[in-house]
Structure formats: C-alpha cells, structure tokens
Amino acid sequence: MAGVEILRAGPGVTLQDFGRPGWLAQGLSRGGAMDRLALHEGAALLGQEAGLAALEIAGSFLTLTARADLRIALTGAPMRADADGSALTWNASHLLPKGARLDLSGSPGGYSYLHVGGGIGAPETLGARSAHLVAGLGQMVEDGAVFEVGPDTGGRTGQVLNPLARFDGGVLRIVETPQTALYPAETRARFTETVFRKDARGNRMGQRLVPDGDGFELPSGLTILSDTIIPGDIQITGDGAPFVLAAECQTTGGYPRIGTVLPCDLPRLVQAPHDAVLRFEWVSLKDAVELERREAARRAALPRELRPLLRDPNDMSDLLAYQLISGVSCGDELEEA
Amino acid sequence: MADAGTENGFPAIAALGVDGLLVRFGAELTEDANRAALAFCAEVAGAGLEAVVEAAPSLPSVYLRLDLAAGDPDSLRSTLREILDGRDWYAAPLPGGRRLWRVPAVFGTDLAPQLDEAAAAAGLTPEQAIESLCEAPLRVQTIGFAPGQPYLGALREHWNIPRKTGLTPRVPEGALAVAIRQMVLFSVSTPTGWRHVGQTALRLFRPEEKDPFLLRPGDEVQFRPVPRDEFEAIRARDPMGGAVAEGLH
Numbered sequence: 001m002a003g004v005e006i007l008r009a010g011p012g013v014t015l016q017d018f019g020r021p022g023w024l025a026q027g028l029s030r031g032g033a034m035d036r037l038a039l040h041e042g043a044a045l046l047g048q049e050a051g052l053a054a055l056e057i058a059g060s061f062l063t064l065t066a067r068a069d070l071r072i073a074l075t076g077a078p079m080r081a082d083a084d085g086s087a088l089t090w091n092a093s094h095l096l097p098k099g100a101r102l103d104l105s106g107s108p109g110g111y112s113y114l115h116v117g118g119g120i121g122a123p124e125t126l127g128a129r130s131a132h133l134v135a136g137l138g139q140m141v142e143d144g145a146v147f148e149v150g151p152d153t154g155g156r157t158g159q160v161l162n163p164l165a166r167f168d169g170g171v172l173r174i175v176e177t178p179q180t181a182l183y184p185a186e187t188r189a190r191f192t193e194t195v196f197r198k199d200a201r202g203n204r205m206g207q208r209l210v211p212d213g214d215g216f217e218l219p220s221g222l223t224i225l226s227d228t229i230i231p232g233d234i235q236i237t238g239d240g241a242p243f244v245l246a247a248e249c250q251t252t253g254g255y256p257r258i259g260t261v262l263p264c265d266l267p268r269l270v271q272a273p274h275d276a277v278l279r280f281e282w283v284s285l286k287d288a289v290e291l292e293r294r295e296a297a298r299r300a301a302l303p304r305e306l307r308p309l310l311r312d313p314n315d316m317s318d319l320l321a322y323q324l325i326s327g328v329s330c331g332d333e334l335e336e337a
Numbered sequence: 338m339a340d341a342g343t344e345n346g347f348p349a350i351a352a353l354g355v356d357g358l359l360v361r362f363g364a365e366l367t368e369d370a371n372r373a374a375l376a377f378c379a380e381v382a383g384a385g386l387e388a389v390v391e392a393a394p395s396l397p398s399v400y401l402r403l404d405l406a407a408g409d410p411d412s413l414r415s416t417l418r419e420i421l422d423g424r425d426w427y428a429a430p431l432p433g434g435r436r437l438w439r440v441p442a443v444f445g446t447d448l449a450p451q452l453d454e455a456a457a458a459a460g461l462t463p464e465q466a467i468e469s470l471c472e473a474p475l476r477v478q479t480i481g482f483a484p485g486q487p488y489l490g491a492l493r494e495h496w497n498i499p500r501k502t503g504l505t506p507r508v509p510e511g512a513l514a515v516a517i518r519q520m521v522l523f524s525v526s527t528p529t530g531w532r533h534v535g536q537t538a539l540r541l542f543r544p545e546e547k548d549p550f551l552l553r554p555g556d557e558v559q560f561r562p563v564p565r566d567e568f569e570a571i572r573a574r575d576p577m578g579g580a581v582a583e584g585l586h
Contacts, residue, residue, distance in 0.1 A: 024393035024400070025378070026550045027524070028484040125544055135484045136525060137544055178351040178359055225366055225517065226481070226488065228393060228400035230354045238502040238530070252395050252481035252488075254500065260354045285410065288355040292405055
C-alpha cells in the first residue's frame with residue numbers, strides 16, 4: 001500500500017488540512033493548518049485540491065521513508081531537505097522514489113509543510129483529518145507511525161514557486177473589534193507605534209507578543225462578558241501583552257480585544273521567527289475586505305506562477321540524482337541569479 | 338421587551354474580523370437577550386443565506402461568518418437588519434427539546450482548590466457558597482470556549498466576581514469554575530482565569546459518539562454536592578459521571 005513511514009518525528013508534528021468549519025456553535029474552533037497559505041502553495045505545486053491533509057512541522061524535524069513512488073512538495077518555513085543524500089529545493093515539488101529516505105531539519109521556527117500527491121490519508125473525525133490537540137482530536141505524529149496516501153492523480157514534479165514573503169516578521173494589518181472603542185484613542189495610536197517581538201510562548205492556540213514599552217491593559221477588562229472570538233483576534237490579558245489567537249483558539253473569550261489581524265496577514269505572524277520584530281497597522285473594514293479578496297485571487301492564480309525547477313525537467317530521468325540546489329532555499333535564488 | 342432593547346441601541350450589528358458580523362442583543366447577559374440570541378441564530382442558520390457559512394450563538398449575541406467571495410458584509414448587514422425587524426426576538430421562546438441534567442460534584446478539597454477564595458470574593462462562607470451554587474438549576478446559556486463546554490447561569494448577584502488577573506495554569510476536564518455570575522463546566526483540561534470551585538466526572542465532548550456534544554443551549558444543569566469518596570466511586574464506575582437527564586417542558 002502506498003504510504004509513508006515516520007522514522008523520527010520531533011515535537012509538534014501533526015496532520016493538518018483546513019480544519020473543521022461549522023462546529024463553532026458547539027464550541028469547537030475550526031483549527032487546521034497554522035499557515036493556510038502554505039496548504040494552497042503545496043496544492044498548486046502538486047496540481048491538486050488544497051483541502052488534502054499534509055504534515056505540519058512546528059519548528060521541529062521529521063525523517064520518513066516512502067513506501068511507494070511519491071510526489072511531494074515542501075512549503076512554509078524553509079528547512080533543510082535531504083532525500084538519500086540529495087538536497088531538495090524548498091517551495092518545490094519533487095519525486096520521492098519508493099524506499100527513499102527524506103530528512104527535514106534545521107527549522108528556522110514557524111511552520112513547515114510536507115505535502116504528498118493524493119494527500120496524507122487518515123480517518124476523518126467530524127469532517128476533517130486535522131489534529132486539534134486542544135479539543136482532543138488526533139494526536140502528535142510519533143516515531144514509527146505509518147500513513148496511507150490518497151490516490152494521486154499524478155502530474156509533474158520539479159516545479160517551483162516564489163512564496164509570498166512572510167518569514168521575517170513585519171507589519172500586520174488589523175481591523176477594529178467590537179471592543180476597540182473601549183481603549184482610549186491614545187492607547188489605540190500607541191498600539192501601532194509600538195514595536196513588538198515574537199515571544200517564545202506561541203503554539204497552535206495563539207502567539208504572545210512582547211511590547212517594547214508599556215503594556216495595553218484595560219482596567220475594566222476583567223469583567224467583560226464572554227463573546228465569540230476568532231483567529232487573528234488580539235486579546236489583551238492581565239499582563240498587558242497582546243496574545244494573537246491562532247487556528248486552535250477557543251471559540252469564546254472574555255478578555256478585551258484591541259483589534260483583529262487580517263486573515264491574509266496571519267501567515268506572516270505564525271511564520272515570523274522568535275524575536276522577530278512585528279508591528280500593527282489599522283486598516284478600514286472596507287480596505288480589509290478588498291485586501292482579502294485580492295489575496296484570494298492571488299491564491300487562486302498560484303498554479304500559473306509555477307516554474308520548472310530545471311530548464312527541462314522532462315528530460316531528466318531521475319531528478320534525485322542531481323544536486324539541484326545546495327542547502328536551504330526559498331525558491332527565489334533562481335530569479336536573483 | 339423589544340422596545341426596552343431597541344431603546345438602548347440593541348439589537349446592534351458590529352463587525353467581528355474582516356469576514357464576520359456580531360449581532361448583539363444586549364451589553365449584559367439577560368435572560369431575554371440570551372433567548373433572543375438563540376432564536377435569532379436558529380432563524381439565520383435556517384434561512385439559507387448564501388453568503389453565511391457559519392452561525393453561532395454566544396451569550397447575548399450571534400456571530401455570523403460570511404464567504405467574501407459570495408457576499409459582502411454591508412449587504413449581509415442589511416439582510417440581517419430586515420430579519421431583526423421582522424419580529425420581537427426578546428420575546429422568543431427557548432429552543433425545544435430541552436433537558437434538565439442533575440450532576441454530582443465535589444466542592445472544595447484539593448480537587449477544586451479555589452472554593453474558599455471564590456466564596457470570599459462573593460462575601461460568603463464556603464458552606465454558603467456551595468449552597469448558593471447548587472440551590473437551583475442553571476441554564477446552559479451558550480456552548481463555547483472549548484467543544485461542548487457550557488456557560489451556566491445566571492448566578493445570584495453576589496457572584497458578580499471578576500476573573501483572576503493571572504491564569505491558573507491548568508484545570509482538569511470536568512472542572513467547575515466561577516466568575517461574573519456564571520459557572521463554566523470545562524470540557525477539556527485548560528488554563529483559565531476563572532476560579533476552580535468544584536469538580537465533576539462529566540465528559541461533555543465525546544468525539545467517538547454519533548452525537549459528540551452532551552449539552553445544548555437551553556438545557557439546565559443542577560449540581561448536587563457529594564463527599565469526595567462518593568465522587569471517586571462515581572468517577573470509577575460511571576462514564577456519565579453520575580449525571581441523569583429528564584425532559585423539560
């Protein structure tokens with residue numbers, strides 16, 4: 001049976017897809033991949049639908065062997081990828097022959113993804129294969145685990161794309177929440193003037209940010225009635241530091257939320273390395289809707305951005321025999337060269 | 338009652354995130370606002386609005402997520418306003434098929450170590466606190482935070498105590514915690530700012546079951562204080578944690 005066998009999995013390796021929409025009323029958040037854009041990129045590289053499950057590697061490492069000829073793609077935070085001694089380009093698709101051993105290491109932090117043609121197979125629970133550890137759904141991937149692989153429709157490998165730049169921190173655009181008005185105008189302005197650093201305390205539930213300067217406590221904040229909370233919401237807990245909610249967040253929360261990060265900017269947050277500098281910038285709801293639609297259109301057009309990894313990959317009988325590019329690559333070196 | 342609501346500016350529609358709207362029936366949790374939220378959510382969920390991909394009630398409000406490819410927040414806002422104007426949501430009845438659950442719980446001891454602290458915050462002795470928390474059935478006002486997890490209320494006014502400034506690193510599944518005139522019965526082990534006053538052996542989220550969520554909004558729950566040894570015996574023998582349900586009419 002086609003599949004992969006996990007030889008060694010570091011902490012925080014899970015199976016992820018787009019999660020489980022529709023259970024919010026029952027208290028179950030959508031969950032799914034932390035960097036949803038990476039799932040789209042992987043799907044484009046393999047020419048398949050984006051909802052298939054991939055392995056998410058959270059600042060960790062992974063070694064596996066292919067039990068059949070597999071098409072794979074590597075997206076998200078760029079790692080060192082090695083298949084039986086050959087370095088593989090990141091943000092690209094490759095053929096992994098039966099019996100080959102794939103080593104993914106040297107994570108810069110953030111979330112890396114290994115996609116397989118046909119998707120990683122596992123039984124669905126409540127409509128998805130994603131692990132949702134907070135809810136007790138699924139589990140971390142462990143050494144020795146064997147996964148089936150779904151039927152691969154086949155297609156080309158040796159494709160590469162330039163990922164949207166999102167691996168070095170930067171500006172996160174935010175919209176107002178129903179509680180933003182509780183904050184004095186001075187505090188709201190200071191929020192966008194403050195430089196934040198990404199704290200080591202971050203996981204699939206959310207990410208704490210450390211302000212360079214005073215915090216953003218709201219004295220009346222401890223008696224706010226709990227209400228619906230969504231990924232991207234910036235919750236200010238008791239210590240005044242912002243905590244940005246992520247894929248596996250709770251569904252209701254009672255701490256005040258100063259703003260909400262645009263979904264299209266969440267990959268930039270989750271992929272920023274520890275200690276990276278992040279800032280916030282207010283945008284109007286109207287502009288935010290436009291930015292989201294533009295990003296959705298760009299995502300849909302990803303397949304048209306693919307380029308061959310080599311000039312003519314069809315002429316190469318065994319891509320793995322070639323040292324394509326040494327070491328870690330973001331996939332943009334070819335253009336710069 | 339609709340007039341009382343609209344006079345205060347409710348129901349109000351606010352944006353929640355780029356692709357969501359929050360319809361609020363009050364700034365505070367009242368019985369009317371909670372019933373209005375449950376009924377309005379059911380109505381919108383059943384209306385088959387193309388742009389709405391998710392509808393979920395919370396305490397006095399309803400969250401609607403839309404597909405920005407299929408609709409626009411502004412036009413959804415107008416549609417919702419029409420539905421809101423269509424009837425007096427504050428007079429809506431509770432959902433049908435409600436049940437009363439009686440659930441044994443240990444209060445205090447090392448299983449629920451913040452009882453004394455919570456009682457003091459409410460100006461009660463620990464004994465009075467237990468009596469007050471168990472004297473009457475509490476309504477499941479919403480399910481949220483974690484899968485199948487109820488917010489129960491409303492407690493008497495003296496329980497209008499704030500959350501703690503710091504978080505308790507971890508309370509176990511089945512923990513009962515109190516703040517702002519509500520109790521939460523935790524469905525997963527989690528950090529919380531609410532004070533851990535009681536412990537049950539209830540499993541509220543059972544993903545392996547056909548219906549994985551035990552409680553529904555509108556259900557009622559009454560706790561029965563039991564000594565620790567009785568609790569341990571229940572926990573050892575009964576996967577339902579000693580809970581029994583009867584229909585409410």
